[in-house]
Each structure stands twice: as structure tokens, then as C-alpha cells.
Amino acid sequence: MPEIHQFFQQLINGIALGGMYALIALGYTMVYGIVELINFAHGDVYTLGSYFSLSILALIPLSRYTGGWQLWLIASCVIVLAALLCGIVGVLIERLAYRRLRNAPRLAPLITAIGVSLILENLMQIWKGTSEVPFPQFLPGGLGVPDNVFVVAGVGIHERALIVVVVSILAMLALNLLVFRTKLGTAMRATAQDRDAAQLMGININGTIAWTFFIGAALAGVAGFISGIYYGTTFFLNGYQAGLKAFTAAVLGGIGNITGAMLGGFLIGIVEAMTSQYISDQWTSVVVFSILILILVFRPSGLLGEQVPEKV
Amino acid sequence: MRCAHIARHVGLATIVAVLSLGLAACSGNAPGGQSSNTGSSGNVIKVGADLPVSGGDASDGMPTANGVKLAVIDANKRKLIPDYTIEASVVDDAVNGVHNPSQGAKNVQAFASDPSVIGIIGPFNSNVAKAEIPLSNSLGIALISPANTNPDLTRGPMAAELRTANPTQLTYFRVCTTDDIQGPAGADYAAQVLHLKRAYVMDDNETYGRGVADQWASRFQTDGGTVLAHDHITKGQQDFHALLTRAASMNPDVVFYGGTTSTGGGLVRKQMADAGLGSIAYFGADGIRNDQFLTDAGTAANGSYATVATVNGAPDFLKQYQAQFGQPVGSYSANGYVAAMVLIEATAAAMKANGGKVPTRAQVLDELRSGKIHHTIIGDFSFDKNGDTTNKIITTYGVRNGAWVFVTQKNYAK
Amino acid sequence: MKRVLPLVIIVALAFVPLLDRNASHISAYADTGGLVLLAFGLNIIVGYTGLLALGFAAFFAIGAYTYAFLASPQFGIHLNFWPMIGVSAAVAGLFGLVLGAPTLRLRGDYLAIVTLGFGEIVPQVLQNLDKWTGGPDGIAGIDQPRLFGFGFGFNPVPYYYLYLAIILVSLWLLNNLRHSRIGRSWMAIREDELAAAHMGINTTTAKLAAFSLGAAFAGVAGVLFAAKLSTVSPSGFDFNTSVMILAALVLGGMGNLPGVITGAVIIGLLNFLILPQATNWVQTLGQQMHIAVLASVDLNQYRFLVYGIILVTVMLFRPEGLIPSATRRAELHAEASSGAPAQADG
Structure with missing residues (x-):
């Protein structure tokens, strides 16, 4: 394979991986933007999304003959349900673990978030065990049917990779609409800017924050579903690494910035693929976390974020 | 005044510390220690097993542990050690689902401090073995691995490093080839x-x-x-x-x-x-x-x-295993069985030489080092001067x- | 009386190995001592100065590997154990400075993430640079301490006393430090960094001092860890270890030494002694009652569930920990009840 094809092939790999990071990063960035909390448990909500999807799928009699529009209908139902369940989990986490600490020193909720993350991981471990769990790959062709590969100028693109990218872009568009075109979005932006002022303007702060957690967690749930489709397996600790990398993506793009999170997600995915190709696979996480440190040290506002002075 | 204040706090903390220590000391015993066996009391001899029995590694470790348990059941049935009940005490060296060298080292230390443990079967993974061999060498307890295949564990400069405490004392053996x-x-x-x-x-x-x-x-x-x-x-x-x-x-x-x-x-x-x-x-x-x-x-x-690194076969063993555990054997079930059997037979032989008294761990080790041929379900073999099996079946x-x-x-x- | 009590307790602790002859228990107590040292270190950074460091195990790893490099067959260097305690502390402290210098001006949670990233990078680098670090195998055959011709070997008892001695020295050191100029600057920064700066405290220097001193404690713990086990490998220094140290601190009470000790002792015993034992108790029960679920249960698996629950419940219901310092308790409760000062903390 010529060198340039190789490069583009890795670009595709990176974009597909990045699509999932992007979806997770959206949740990080929204929550941080509004309550300035690094929701450490968010990566585990992503894994939870694939676990919920698995359980829902177990209720549906899928066979390799289920085909066409039925598959897409099933997929949509599973996505919506998994997202809904994850959203509820997100709201519950906020209500039970974070709300009491909203006015406590920063340290307190961050430590709580680590605790919530550990609890979620262990609950998933109890739920489905400590090994990889197979996930039925039924999209797009049907259960057990290998997906097609489009070859564009010598570069192969799997349909499943396309699903990842399309779903994540659709999610970002929807989120943008919600944040910039709806009343809830206005309330969210107002709360992010100045919580007290927003309250004075009659905005329900608790409700708005709960909605933010709901939407962030629901997006992680969507990511959990498509990761199941893409990889065909899931694992209770996946959310830890994926969460850290998605957080890196959010920081890279400029935390609090929705487009930035998306951009950051794709960039981190691409960086990983390129490191694997041109440096060595064993250095991928070192490279990604070095980027995290460098960005925080030299440009804490990220690529698209605004320079915000520390609030005092 | 200030000092007294601090002293009070330090005191308080230390009370808690001492209390918890005392509590642990009262309640605790060595691993597998359901009773307060102190060696001579009670007619129990334990075969320790350190294997990854949880997480992704469980599909390797569990069938191997079952092999060990089956050997213990057989040995008791055949009364290989008269008047004594043999027990298998299996501990996990996986942390969060993956085998962990530090955990393995701690397990070996715990086994060594339980006088009723005559020897240890394990570990499964070579990096765990690297942490455990120096301990077994220093503490003088037999460690027989059913599955470690890394050659450096028994031969060459790394093996010598692992045996620095007692360079001439072999305590680590394995029943699989490398x-x-x-x-x-x-x-x-x-x-x-x-x-x-x-x-x-x-x-x-x-x-x-x-x-x-x-x-x-x-x-x-x-x-x-x-x-x-x-x-x-x-x-x-x-x-x-x-x-x-x-x-x-x-x-x-x-x-x-x-x-x-x-x-x-x-x-x-x-x-x-x-x-x-x-x-x-x-x-x-x-x-x-x-x-x-x-x-x-x-x-x-x-x-x-x-x-x-073992045989495929021993049809009787396959049947017996299936009947006992309701699942087919794993790659190293037979090796787990053989490792435990070799240890039990060495204990029995050492006991005979010891006039029917429970042998010391050193006597069991001498027996294992003797180079005698073991007749097992995976074939006849002996341990060579490095502790490796002479059986080289793949x-x-x-x-x-x-x-x-x-x-x-x-x-x-x- | 108040002066006598600690003495009594110290003497009592000194007698523990004589009363409890089970080597695996002594080993667990010694490991608990290691956790106490680590918690002391993290307490300087998190408890005194109010900076959140999440990848603290990285400094632990640096201390352990420093000793492993300089006292093992890896490079054929065999330096004496005792001065190496100081050397490893210095090396870990230096890494604390190097990481701290560019990052300490970051906001609290950003600093947490930087240290978390650092904590992920260090074990991975140790794993990848196999020419020097032995890669995934780590380094084996590390020299063990000798004192007046007596070799410690794998006997846990001398390590127990070593930990006890180092903890006592550390306690004396920390008590003096806390009431010194630098100690008061740390707490001033924790209360209100801006005000501290206006009071003429050089906050950068104070924070750097806290960071490198905390790291140095982890370095000491690393040397002892490596010597006791005689082997190091990258897998022992991951995020889970950092969380364990943090859980000890949170449980006992940040910023208060008796609290820190209590927390570390509870978590340590839970981790090294009680959970492994409890697994056996439950399994035996299961075997005797013929309950398959109980017979195959492994409570070790759930220890991070225990840590998670500790972190969440303590933060929600007793954020000052079991044995808090008076000031810290006042602080945390004032902030939780009124919103205004909390904003200042951001």
C-alpha cells in the first residue's frame, strides 16, 4: 500500500476512534462549562451505555435474518433507551453525589466524582463480570453479517466506522441546536456565565444543571452503544482510559466549548492512530497524556476556548 | 500546651491504630485459615495455590485451580498421606481482573507464614513468578508452577538474581516446558x-x-x-x-x-x-x-x-474433571493436577523418611530436588538441576x- | 498523663511483633506503615496546602525505581540502603519540583488533571524503556537492608520496626514543620490563596516546597517498598494506588496528622489484612453450607468499591474525615452552609 494511502487509512481509523472520544468529551465539556466540575464518573457512564444497550438487546429476538429497516428501528430504539437510562443515571449521580457539594471547595466534588467512578466500575464488574463481554454486531447488515467496505481512492472505509462518525456529528449538531436555539440552552448558557445572576433572572438553577447532566450522560450512552457496534465487545474498565482521553480531548478543544470538544475528540483519535503507525503503539497513551499536560501548561484555554482569568 | 494538644491527638490516633491492629490480630489467621491450626494440632496438611482466579485471567487460572483441587481430592481418596487430610487453599493473584506481581508476592509470604502449608502450586504468569521466586527461595518453601513458560526464570543470569538469598537452594520447579x-x-x-x-x-x-x-x-x-x-x-x-x-x-x-x-x-x-x-x-x-x-x-x-506446553490427552483425567466440575478442562488443568500431585507425593515420601511425622518444608524440598522420576498423567518426567521438567511436549x-x-x-x- | 499516653502506645506498637507471631500479619502491618508514609506525603500537598494531586503513586514509583537502579544487579551498582533513603527522597522531591514548577499556577482541578496525566505517564514510560528499567519485568534481586551485620532479608519484622521508626521521625518533623513559617504559609494558601499572597507570602515557593516535600515522602516509601519486596515492576504504581492513598487521607481527615494516620491504618489493614482474610472466611462458610456463590466469592475484587463508597460518603456526610483538625472542620462546615465564601475558593 502506498505511503499516502496508509496515511489516509490511519486518518479514517483515527476519526472513527475520535468520534467516540468526541461524544464522551461533549459531556465533560458541558458539565464543566456549567458547574466547573470534572465529572470523573463520566467515562464510566459511557461503558454503562454499552451495558444498558446489551441488556436491552437481549430482550429483542435478533437473528441474522432480521434485516433492512427493522435493524435501524431496533438500533434507534436501543440508542434512545440506552441514552435515556444513562441520562437518568447522570441526573441521579448529580442529585445524590454532587449537588450537596456545589458550594464546597473544589476538592470535595472532585474526590466524590472519583468515588462515584469507582462505584460504577465495580457495579458493572458485579453485573457482567471481569472479562470482555461480547456485543451483538447487527448493524448495518444484520446479526453476524460482515459490514461492507467502501473503497475510496484505495482507502477502505467500513460502514461501522461511518456509523460512528455520522452518529457523533449528528449528536453534535443536535446539541448545538439545543444550546443555541432553545430556552433550555439559553438557561444553560446563562447559568454557565453567572449562576447567581441567572437565578435572579428566574432561571431554575437546579433544573438546568440536572438537564445538563442528563444530556451529557445521554451522549455518553450513545457513545457506549456505537462502541459496542464498532468493536463488538465491551469491558467494565473501558471507561477509565476512554474517559481520560476524552477529557484530554475536551481540554484540547477548550473546555466548555462544544465545537472544541468535538474537534479535540477527532484530533486525539487521529493522534493515537498516527502514533501507532509512525512512532510505536506502546507510546500512544504517553503521547496523549503529554499533550494533556502541555496544553494545560501552555494554553489552558485549549484550541477554541476563550482565555478566562481565574475567578476570584 | 501546644505539645500536649498534639500529644493527645497523636495518642488518639495511635489508640485507633492499636485497636485495629489488635482486632486484626485476634480475628486473623493465615490465608485459608478457617481454623487456628498451628501445624501440629489438627491433622491437616495444606497445598497452597496462587493463581489468577478472577477477571480476564480466570479462564486460565480457574481450570488450573480445579486441577489442583482434583489432585487433592484424589490424594485424599487414595490416602497418599495416611492419617492426614489434605486441603487445597487457593488464593487469587489478580487485582482488578489482571494478574499482579505484588499481590502474588504477598500471597507467597502469607502461605509461608502458615505452618500447615507444605508447599505452593503456582503462579500462572511469568511476571508474577519473578516476584515470587526470591521469596520462596529465601523462605524455603517449594513453589511448583503449572504454567510459567519464560525460560529466564530457571536459567541464566536472571534466574541467579532471583536466587540471591540462597543461591544453591532450588525452591522453584515447573511441570511445563519453556x-x-x-x-x-x-x-x-x-x-x-x-x-x-x-x-x-x-x-x-x-x-x-x-x-x-x-x-x-x-x-x-x-x-x-x-x-x-x-x-x-x-x-x-x-x-x-x-x-x-x-x-x-x-x-x-x-x-x-x-x-x-x-x-x-x-x-x-x-x-x-x-x-x-x-x-x-x-x-x-x-x-x-x-x-x-x-x-x-x-x-x-x-x-x-x-x-x-503440555500434553493433550489423559482421557481418564478429562472425564473425571468433566464429572467433577461440569465443564471441559482448560489448557493447564492437567498441569495443575500434576504439580499438586508431585508436591503431595514428595510430602508423602519425605514423611516416610521422617518416621511418619509431618516433614519440614526443607525435607519436602530435598525430595523434590532428588531428581527422581515422577509418573504422572502427562507422562514420566523428573526435575533437572534448574528445576525444569525433562518433559518437553508441545x-x-x-x-x-x-x-x-x-x-x-x-x-x-x- | 497526656504526655504519657503516646509513649505507652509507641511501646505497645513496638511489642506487636512479639505478641503476633504470624509473619503475614507483620508484613501487612509493615505495608500499612508504608501507606501511612504515603499519606503523610499526600497530606502535605492536599491536606496542608489544599492542592489536589491525583497521580501521587508516580512519585512512589520514582522513589522505588531510584533505589532499584542503584542497589540491584540491573546496572551492577550496589549502594548502601541507608543513605539511599535520602537519595531517593531527593530524587522524588526533584521530580516534584520539575512537575510542580510549570503547573502549580493552574487552577485546582486542572492541577489535579495534570498530576493524573503524570501518574499515567510514569508507569507507562517505566514499562516502555525496557533497556534501563527492565520493561514489564521490572527489576528483581534488589538489595535488602543490613544493620550492624544483620540482614533484613524477607523477614517482615525488621521492616515493621523500620517503618515505625521512620513514621515517628516523620511525625516529629511534620509537627515542627506545620508550625513553622512554611507550614503556616501552606495553610494560609489553603484558606485563601489571594489573601495569602497579599499578606506577603511567596505562594509559588510555598506551593513548590509542599509539592516536592510531599513527593519526597513518597520517595522514602518507595525505597522501603522496593527493599521489602526486593522487586519492582511498573504495574504496582497505577491510578489505583493513588486512589488508595487519597482514600486514606479523606477517610482519616485531611490536614490532621492523627486523622491521616487513622485513615491510613484503616485502609491499610482493610487492604492488606482484612479483605484477603474475609474472602477466606466467606469461602469457607460457603463450602460448609454448600452455597456455591459464597464459596467462589472474592472480596478483594470489591476493595475499590469499598474505597469508592468511602470517598463518596465521607465527602458528603463528614468532609472533614474521622479525626479532623479543628480549623478544617470549621472551614468545611462554614463553606457548606453558606455559598459566598465558597465562590472565593474557586
């Missing part, structure tokens, strides 16, 4: 039987995985094959597409994975299809020859091969229709 036999055996099969020419080699960057991958790669080249590249992966990742795309660009006709299923052996096989490598052969060693591999790789598992398995099936078996003993 990767310098296993790796080449797999490479020979790939090159000479399947006539494969171009190999892409990857490993999980662990002691065992790197070792067996190096051995496989070097033999594959001697056999006239080409090793296109040898990469190490990052632990804990889910996505191997980029690495496999890189592999695909070199047009291999075989991919070798050195590592275990829990470190990604099954996921790699599954994702090979996405990178256009689904139809080529996939080789691994004993780390992937388990049921979890079939689960992880799904339908992509077909066309995979794995070598195992069995190769392949995946057909989603199940591991026997392919070939060869004895590499000279």
Missing part, C-alpha cells in the same frame, strides 16, 4: 507445515508475552520466514485498528500475538478482519488457548492457532468452527 521450546514449536508449525512466509509479530509488553514473541520470531526467521515488524501494544486499550492497519500494509500471511486473552489476544483477532487481515492465519501461545479467546474473537476466531491447537481442536503434538526432548 518458551524456548514452545515459541519455536509454534514457529516451526507455521513455517514448515502451513508454509507461511511473512510474519507480523506483536506482543502485550509483559514478561510472558514479549518472551514468547521473541522466541517465536527468532525461530520463524531461522525457518526461512521473514519477520516484518515486532510491535508492543499499550495495556488497557480497546482499539487495535491503527496497529493492524500498519500490519496490513506490510502484507503478512501470519500474525503472531504474544500475550494472553486478558491483555487483548481475542480483541486483536476480532479486529484483524476490519483491517483486511481476517483471512490470514493467527498464531499465539498458551496465553490465548482458552474459552475467553473464543468469546472475545467471536466468529473471527477460526483460523487461529495456539501452542500449549501440543498445538487450532480453532475450527468456533472451538479449539487438537492439531498436533510433539516431544522436543533430546
Whole structure:
């Protein structure tokens, strides 16, 4: 394979991986933007999304003959349900673990978030065990049917990779609409800017924050579903690494910035693929976390974020 | 005033500390210690087993532990040690689902401090063995591994380092042969039987995985094959597409994975299809020859091969195991059985020499070092001067229709 | 009386190995001592100065590997154990400075993430640079301490006393430090960094001092860890270890030494002694009652569930920990009840 094809092939790999990071990063960035909390448990909500999807799928009699529009209908139902369940989990986490600490020193909720993350991981471990769990790959062709590969100028693109990218872009568009075109979005932006002022303007702060957690967690749930489709397996600790990398993506793009999170997600995915190709696979996480440190040290506002002075 | 205040607080904390220490001391006993056995009291002799019995490694560790348990059941039935009940005490060296050297070292220390433990079966993983061998050497307790295949554990400079406490005292033995036999055996099969020419080699960057991958790669080249590249992966990742795309660009006709299923052996096989490598052969060693591999790789598992450093067979054992545990044997069930049996027989022999009294651990070790031939379900063998088995049998398995099936078996003993 | 009590307790602790002859218990107590040292270190950073460091195990690893490099067959260097305690502390402290210098001006949670990233990078680098670090195998055959011709070997008892001695020295050191100029600056920064700066405290220097001193404690713990086990490998220094140290601190009470000790002792015993034992108790019960679920249960698996529950419940219901310092308790409760000062903390 010529060198340039190789490069583009890795670009595709990176974009597909990045699509999932992007979806997770959206949740990080929204929550941080509004309550300035690094929701450490968010990566585990992503894994939870694939676990919920698995359980829902177990209720549906899928066979390799289920085909066409039925598959897409099933997929949509599973996505919506998994997202809904994850959203509820997100709201519950906020209500039970974070709300009491909203006015406590920063340290307190961050430590709580680590605790919530550990609890979620262990609950998933109890739920489905400590090994990889197979996930039925039924999209797009049907259960057990290998997906097609489009070859564009010598570069192969799997349909499943396309699903990842399309779903994540659709999610970002929807989120943008919600944040910039709806009343809830206005309330969210107002709360992010100045919580007290927003309250004075009659905005329900608790409700708005709960909605933010709901939407962030629901997006992680969507990511959990498509990761199941893409990889065909899931694992209770996946959310830890994926969460850290998605957080890196959010920081890279400029935390609090929705487009930035998306951009950051794709960039981190691409960086990983390129490191694997041109440096060595064993250095991928070192490279990604070095980027995290460098960005925080030299440009804490990220690529698209605004320079915000520390609030005092 | 200030000092007194501090003193009070330090005091308070220390009370809590002492209380908890006392509590633990009262309640605690050594592992497996359900009763307050102190060696002579009670007619129990324990066989310790340190294996990864949880998480992704459980599909390796559990069947091996069952082998140990079966040996103990048999030995009790056959009254190999008259007037004593033998118990198997299995502890886990996996933390969060992956084998952990520090945990293993702690387990060995705990076993050594329980006087009723006569010897230890384990560990499963070579990096755990590296942490445990110095302890067994220093504490003078037999450690018999059913599955460690890294050659450096018993031979060469690293083995000497591991035995610094008592350089002349051998305490570590193994009933399986090593990767310098296993790796080449797999490479020979790939090159000479399947006539494969171009190999892409990857490993999980662990002691065992790197070792067996190096051995496989070097033999594959001697056999006239080409090793296109040898990469190490990052632990804990889910996505191997980029690495496999890189592999695909070199047009291999075989991919070798050195590592275990829990470190990604099954996921790699599954994702090979996405990178256009689904139809080529996939080789691994004993780390992937388990049921979890079939689960992880799904339908992509077909066309995979794995070598195992033991025999395939002992039909009576297979039946007995199935009846006892209701599941088929694992790759190292028979080795777990044999390791435990060898330990129990050595204990019985040492006991006879000791006038019917429970032998010391040193006497059991002397018995194991004597070089006598053990007649076992995996064949007759003895331990050589390094503690390695003279039995050098390698069995190769392949995946057909989603199940591991026997392919070939060869004895590499000279 | 108040002066006598600690003495009594110290003497009592000194007698523990004579009363409890089970080597695995002594080993667990010694490991608990290691956790106490680590918690002391993290307490300087998190408890005194109010900076959140998440990848603290990285400094632990640096201390352990420093000793492993300089006292093992790896490079054929065999330096004496005792001065190496100081050397490893210095090396770990230096890494604390190097990481701290560019990052300490970051906001609290950003600093947490930087240290978390650092904590992920260090074990991975140790794993990848196999020419020097032994890669995934780590380094084996590390020299063990000798004192007046007596070799410690793998006997846990001398390590127990060593930990006890170092903890006592550390306690004396920390008590003096806390009431020194630098100690008061740390707490001023924790209360209100801006005000501290206006009071003429050089906050950068104070924070750097806290960071490198905390790291140095982890370095000492690393040397002892490596010597006791005689082997190091990258897998022992991951995020889980950092979380364990943090859980000890949170449980006992940040910023208060008796609290820190209590927390570390509870978590340590839970981790090294009680959970492994409890697994056996439950399994035996299961075997005797013929309950398959109980017979195969492994409570070790759930220890991070225990840590998680500790972190969440303590933060929600008793954020000052079991044995808090008076000031810290006042602080945390004032902030939780009124919103205004909390904003200042951001």
C-alpha cells in the first residue's frame, strides 16, 4: 500500500476512534462549562451505555435474518433507551453525589466524582463480570453479517466506522441546536456565565444543571452503544482510559466549548492512530497524556476556548 | 500546651491504630485459615495455590485451580498421606481482573507464614513468578508452577538474581516446558507445515508475552520466514485498528500475538478482519488457548492457532474433571493436577523418611530436588538441576468452527 | 498523663511483633506503615496546602525505581540502603519540583488533571524503556537492608520496626514543620490563596516546597517498598494506588496528622489484612453450607468499591474525615452552609 494511502487509512481509523472520544468529551465539556466540575464518573457512564444497550438487546429476538429497516428501528430504539437510562443515571449521580457539594471547595466534588467512578466500575464488574463481554454486531447488515467496505481512492472505509462518525456529528449538531436555539440552552448558557445572576433572572438553577447532566450522560450512552457496534465487545474498565482521553480531548478543544470538544475528540483519535503507525503503539497513551499536560501548561484555554482569568 | 494538644491527638490516633491492629490480630489467621491450626494440632496438611482466579485471567487460572483441587481430592481418596487430610487453599493473584506481581508476592509470604502449608502450586504468569521466586527461595518453601513458560526464570543470569538469598537452594520447579521450546514449536508449525512466509509479530509488553514473541520470531526467521515488524501494544486499550492497519500494509500471511486473552489476544483477532487481515492465519501461545479467546474473537476466531506446553490427552483425567466440575478442562488443568500431585507425593515420601511425622518444608524440598522420576498423567518426567521438567511436549491447537481442536503434538526432548 | 499516653502506645506498637507471631500479619502491618508514609506525603500537598494531586503513586514509583537502579544487579551498582533513603527522597522531591514548577499556577482541578496525566505517564514510560528499567519485568534481586551485620532479608519484622521508626521521625518533623513559617504559609494558601499572597507570602515557593516535600515522602516509601519486596515492576504504581492513598487521607481527615494516620491504618489493614482474610472466611462458610456463590466469592475484587463508597460518603456526610483538625472542620462546615465564601475558593 502506498505511503499516502496508509496515511489516509490511519486518518479514517483515527476519526472513527475520535468520534467516540468526541461524544464522551461533549459531556465533560458541558458539565464543566456549567458547574466547573470534572465529572470523573463520566467515562464510566459511557461503558454503562454499552451495558444498558446489551441488556436491552437481549430482550429483542435478533437473528441474522432480521434485516433492512427493522435493524435501524431496533438500533434507534436501543440508542434512545440506552441514552435515556444513562441520562437518568447522570441526573441521579448529580442529585445524590454532587449537588450537596456545589458550594464546597473544589476538592470535595472532585474526590466524590472519583468515588462515584469507582462505584460504577465495580457495579458493572458485579453485573457482567471481569472479562470482555461480547456485543451483538447487527448493524448495518444484520446479526453476524460482515459490514461492507467502501473503497475510496484505495482507502477502505467500513460502514461501522461511518456509523460512528455520522452518529457523533449528528449528536453534535443536535446539541448545538439545543444550546443555541432553545430556552433550555439559553438557561444553560446563562447559568454557565453567572449562576447567581441567572437565578435572579428566574432561571431554575437546579433544573438546568440536572438537564445538563442528563444530556451529557445521554451522549455518553450513545457513545457506549456505537462502541459496542464498532468493536463488538465491551469491558467494565473501558471507561477509565476512554474517559481520560476524552477529557484530554475536551481540554484540547477548550473546555466548555462544544465545537472544541468535538474537534479535540477527532484530533486525539487521529493522534493515537498516527502514533501507532509512525512512532510505536506502546507510546500512544504517553503521547496523549503529554499533550494533556502541555496544553494545560501552555494554553489552558485549549484550541477554541476563550482565555478566562481565574475567578476570584 | 501546644505539645500536649498534639500529644493527645497523636495518642488518639495511635489508640485507633492499636485497636485495629489488635482486632486484626485476634480475628486473623493465615490465608485459608478457617481454623487456628498451628501445624501440629489438627491433622491437616495444606497445598497452597496462587493463581489468577478472577477477571480476564480466570479462564486460565480457574481450570488450573480445579486441577489442583482434583489432585487433592484424589490424594485424599487414595490416602497418599495416611492419617492426614489434605486441603487445597487457593488464593487469587489478580487485582482488578489482571494478574499482579505484588499481590502474588504477598500471597507467597502469607502461605509461608502458615505452618500447615507444605508447599505452593503456582503462579500462572511469568511476571508474577519473578516476584515470587526470591521469596520462596529465601523462605524455603517449594513453589511448583503449572504454567510459567519464560525460560529466564530457571536459567541464566536472571534466574541467579532471583536466587540471591540462597543461591544453591532450588525452591522453584515447573511441570511445563519453556518458551524456548514452545515459541519455536509454534514457529516451526507455521513455517514448515502451513508454509507461511511473512510474519507480523506483536506482543502485550509483559514478561510472558514479549518472551514468547521473541522466541517465536527468532525461530520463524531461522525457518526461512521473514519477520516484518515486532510491535508492543499499550495495556488497557480497546482499539487495535491503527496497529493492524500498519500490519496490513506490510502484507503478512501470519500474525503472531504474544500475550494472553486478558491483555487483548481475542480483541486483536476480532479486529484483524476490519483491517483486511481476517483471512490470514493467527498464531499465539498458551496465553490465548482458552474459552475467553473464543468469546472475545467471536466468529473471527477460526483460523487461529495456539501452542500449549503440555500434553493433550489423559482421557481418564478429562472425564473425571468433566464429572467433577461440569465443564471441559482448560489448557493447564492437567498441569495443575500434576504439580499438586508431585508436591503431595514428595510430602508423602519425605514423611516416610521422617518416621511418619509431618516433614519440614526443607525435607519436602530435598525430595523434590532428588531428581527422581515422577509418573504422572502427562507422562514420566523428573526435575533437572534448574528445576525444569525433562518433559518437553508441545501440543498445538487450532480453532475450527468456533472451538479449539487438537492439531498436533510433539516431544522436543533430546 | 497526656504526655504519657503516646509513649505507652509507641511501646505497645513496638511489642506487636512479639505478641503476633504470624509473619503475614507483620508484613501487612509493615505495608500499612508504608501507606501511612504515603499519606503523610499526600497530606502535605492536599491536606496542608489544599492542592489536589491525583497521580501521587508516580512519585512512589520514582522513589522505588531510584533505589532499584542503584542497589540491584540491573546496572551492577550496589549502594548502601541507608543513605539511599535520602537519595531517593531527593530524587522524588526533584521530580516534584520539575512537575510542580510549570503547573502549580493552574487552577485546582486542572492541577489535579495534570498530576493524573503524570501518574499515567510514569508507569507507562517505566514499562516502555525496557533497556534501563527492565520493561514489564521490572527489576528483581534488589538489595535488602543490613544493620550492624544483620540482614533484613524477607523477614517482615525488621521492616515493621523500620517503618515505625521512620513514621515517628516523620511525625516529629511534620509537627515542627506545620508550625513553622512554611507550614503556616501552606495553610494560609489553603484558606485563601489571594489573601495569602497579599499578606506577603511567596505562594509559588510555598506551593513548590509542599509539592516536592510531599513527593519526597513518597520517595522514602518507595525505597522501603522496593527493599521489602526486593522487586519492582511498573504495574504496582497505577491510578489505583493513588486512589488508595487519597482514600486514606479523606477517610482519616485531611490536614490532621492523627486523622491521616487513622485513615491510613484503616485502609491499610482493610487492604492488606482484612479483605484477603474475609474472602477466606466467606469461602469457607460457603463450602460448609454448600452455597456455591459464597464459596467462589472474592472480596478483594470489591476493595475499590469499598474505597469508592468511602470517598463518596465521607465527602458528603463528614468532609472533614474521622479525626479532623479543628480549623478544617470549621472551614468545611462554614463553606457548606453558606455559598459566598465558597465562590472565593474557586
